[in-house]
Amino acid sequence: MPQVSTPSLSAAETDRQVRRLYDLAHRVRPIAHILAHPQATGDGVDYASARIRRALSAARRLLTLPGVAEHEEAPHALSSLTAAERQLNAPTTTLLRIAAAAQEAAARADAADDDLRVVVFRDIEERCRSLVDTAVVAPISGRRGWSARDRAANETLQQRSALWGLTERDDSGAALPPQPEQVLREPAELSWQAAERAAARARCAAGIRCTEQTCLTYGAVKVTFPVGAWLCAACIRVVDTRLTANGYAPGTVQPSPGGTPERGRYTVRLYNATGKGSRTVECSSPQRAQFIAETERPFNNTGYTIWISAEPRS
Numbered sequence: 001m002p003q004v005s006t007p008s009l010s011a012a013e014t015d016r017q018v019r020r021l022y023d024l025a026h027r028v029r030p031i032a033h034i035l036a037h038p039q040a041t042g043d044g045v046d047y048a049s050a051r052i053r054r055a056l057s058a059a060r061r062l063l064t065l066p067g068v069a070e071h072e073e074a075p076h077a078l079s080s081l082t083a084a085e086r087q088l089n090a091p092t093t094t095l096l097r098i099a100a101a102a103q104e105a106a107a108r109a110d111a112a113d114d115d116l117r118v119v120v121f122r123d124i125e126e127r128c129r130s131l132v133d134t135a136v137v138a139p140i141s142g143r144r145g146w147s148a149r150d151r152a153a154n155e156t157l158q159q160r161s162a163l164w165g166l167t168e169r170d171d172s173g174a175a176l177p178p179q180p181e182q183v184l185r186e187p188a189e190l191s192w193q194a195a196e197r198a199a200a201r202a203r204c205a206a207g208i209r210c211t212e213q214t215c216l217t218y219g220a221v222k223v224t225f226p227v228g229a230w231l232c233a234a235c236i237r238v239v240d241t242r243l244t245a246n247g248y249a250p251g252t253v254q255p256s257p258g259g260t261p262e263r264g265r266y267t268v269r270l271y272n273a274t275g276k277g278s279r280t281v282e283c284s285s286p287q288r289a290q291f292i293a294e295t296e297r298p299f300n301n302t303g304y305t306i307w308i309s310a311e312p313r314s
């Protein structure tokens with residue numbers, strides 16, 4: 001009896017292992033899609049890479065079991081796993097890793113007021129994500145992936161990122177410092193942008209800009225009325241006089257009793273002045289709020305409002 005049942009049990013066991021191969025393929029497919037997304041985060045890329053690597057080594061183990069590799073259903077399951085492996089090793093995955101490293105490096109540079117690095121790292125991140133987007137093959141829209149020019153751009157971008165220390169990691173996982181000569185090789189456009197940021201920071205050292213269109217001096221304070229206005233001392237009087245002429249009680253416009261604290265929570269809302277969309281940024285000083293308002297342009301026509309979101313903690 002055992003001699004009769006053993007072959008059929010073994011076939012059932014092979015089927016079971018092939019089903020496990022299928023399960024791996026089924027789970028890995030949506031995870032591989034993360035690596036094709038231009039806006040993938042560093043965490044997302046790390047997660048997807050680890051999951052795909054684990055699935056591939058599990059699949060390799062299953063394929064060594066008798067009968068699994070020869071099973072007629074095996075090639076179909078393997079095609080998803082091979083596609084995920086290709087995605088894992090694609091240059092676009094490297095670009096997403098660089099984009100995440102550049103994003104982190106830009107945030108660190110921003111905290112250190114290092115304007116050249118902010119603009120260089122943001123430029124690298126943007127170029128990486130845009131190339132990942134171009135790589136997506138979409139037959140319906142007629143998109144066919146990278147052209148020869150895109151491939152050349154990829155090469156250049158990877159070399160540039162390596163020189164800035166965005167691709168190599170030391171043992172602790174921190175990016176290696178850039179080669180000093182690379183600073184000189186960046187296009188003049190970026191130095192110009194960095195100079196613009198430095199100039200904006202210097203202007204904003206005086207604080208928030210007066211919202212009176214005829215004034216716009218820096219160092220305005222929050223006022224009780226009009227709602228949302230920031231006014232300098234001269235404009236408080238001008239606006240109050242104007243409102244009095246329109247029937248308001250004299251002294252309606254006053255500096256806000258909460259004041260304009262040097263340390264507080266300021267919210268900057270950046271909005272699309274000619275369309276839909278807005279985004280807010282939290283800042284911890286009036287100088288930073290005005291700087292963000294003047295340097296972040298998420299829309300072609302970006303407008304801004306600033307308000308104090310909370311009283312400072314005492």
Ligand SMILES: [Zn+2]
Nearest residue numbers: 210215232235
């Ligand atoms: Zn003013």
